[in-house]
Amino acid sequence: ERALEFANIGAGEQVRLTDRVSYLYLEHAQIIQDKTGVIALQSDETGNTRGQIRVPIGSIAVVMLGPGTSLSHAAASSLAAAGTTLMFTGGGGINSYATARPLTGSARWAEAQARLWASSSHRVAAARQLYKARLGGMPLPVNARIATLRGLEGQMMRAEYKRLALKHGIKFRRETAAEDPVNVGLNLGNSILYGVAASVCSALSLNPALGVIHQGDARALFYDLADVYKQTITLPVAFLSAKEKDPQGFVRRKVRSVITQRRTLEDMLTMTMRILSPHLSDIDGDVLLDDIGTVAGHTNYGQPEV
Template identity: 25%
Template sequence: MEQFSPSDMKTILHSKRANMYYLEYCRVMQKDGRVLYLTEAKKENQYYNIPIANTTVLLLGTGTSITQAAMRMLSQAGVLVGFCGGGGTPLHMASEIEWLTPQSEYRPTEYLHGWLQFWFDDDKRLAAAKCFQNARIDFLDKIWNKDKDLKSEGFTTQDSMLLKAFETFHQRTEDAKKQSDLLLTEAQLTKVLYKFAANTMKIEDFTRQHQSTDIANDFLNHGNYLAYGLAASCLWVLGIPHGFAVMHGKTRRGALVFDLADLIKDAIVLPWAFVCAAENATEQEFRQQILQKFTDHKAMDFMFDTVKTIALQDYSSAQIEEQNL
């Protein structure tokens, strides 16, 4: 068979790539110039191809291993690899997925330069954080009013409880004087969204528990980590280190990944976690649904556009004052 090199692949922009993979109980390897994963059946071993040129993130769960040759090809294709616990979430919920980012320094510099122009100034960083928060709510409003499947399940931003919560959110975001004010406002809105989703899907006595074993919390955890994978991939492509967060604290490792993932979590992950929980879906069915919705609503494109806009916009004193009017 003719050998195939990653340099021969047609380049697909990360924002347009369609695939994320979660694998368990298998071995990832390079064979005949391609990346495959091997599963052990009773009678024979089975090989499956991973289309690395069209893949953003590879999550390796319980019982997996990967060869050095496969990692080399994944790196050349710009695929982020993460080791995680079963079901796409860490075994210990307090820990983070360790992202193995491809070591290419031939990435754009303009976005990092733009980011650094505002990041060391408290007022400018706060203005950027407000941009993140407003973009997040705008995306939620767009998706919940556009997605026919969600609308058929009863998810709408025109609910009186949500309209009041959104009005409060926008006012408090505008009035915020520091990041902690924004985080408190965010937490209050998310609590309202959880209550609305639980009531809509008739899930009683729901409480958000990161270490809980109930199905709704499990799906929220799982979906959030898929969003973290997209966020980490976006930041790697644009050349912005994960430590330059605007919301989640300057000393928290990987915090910018959380900032960016928040853009899509409420709009896509949250409602579908409750819908799939109410339908008693399997973990695989939920994962397929979330990945399909990421693709349908161009979640990666939205992340890229938002980060680029925030990195390159004007953060002069006059501009910040105009945004706060």
């Protein structure tokens, strides 16, 4: 078994991240590469194949692998070549961690991220942009402290919990470890948004550990980006799921539908680039550090001139 030549999709031929389907969740399946592409095989208790799904890797942003899945080396190679983010998750897509190959060969955005992160004043300015997005673009108090913005966000979230609980006739308290449909739905919906954020970071070659508001966690930037969309996507869907026969299945389908309809991938990517753009360098491509400035890369400076 091997990854076929057609699976090595050039960057210029890949489907743009913003045009991709948000994610595909699989569990209890074997993901392999055959002569036509990547497929997911599902087997019954006796080991007999009961069905298969062809995975359109070039048009999916995230493939989430839940319990009972196995992935062949060739399939993993094809997923990487297609620029698809791969996430291994717990049951239902909750509690995930990701590994991804960047869709870009440039380090410009990663360097801009490092410049922003290294400056406390730049981070505060970026945090204001994120809080403004989280607060629905509402005018912020002039020179408001970050603590004030954090408090406003907290008040807004509590008010939204109360409003939705009253609307759906549900007694609710937010507890991440709780097993009621709404809390589980919130955890699942948030994990899906983290997957979207992982694809954005992968596309720009960003380090998810270098967050703006969050810090100290390897997924800090995922949290920063996903938090912008939780109130408008995850919350309403989670409360809607409470009366469904299959709440988790409903959340996965509905969140995916909303992400596609609202072009959340595109919006999150645009927002991230807007925050990082002021810190971009004019240098693009491989260069070497010199005593003053830089010199061209891919050059042997040990050879005498002829």
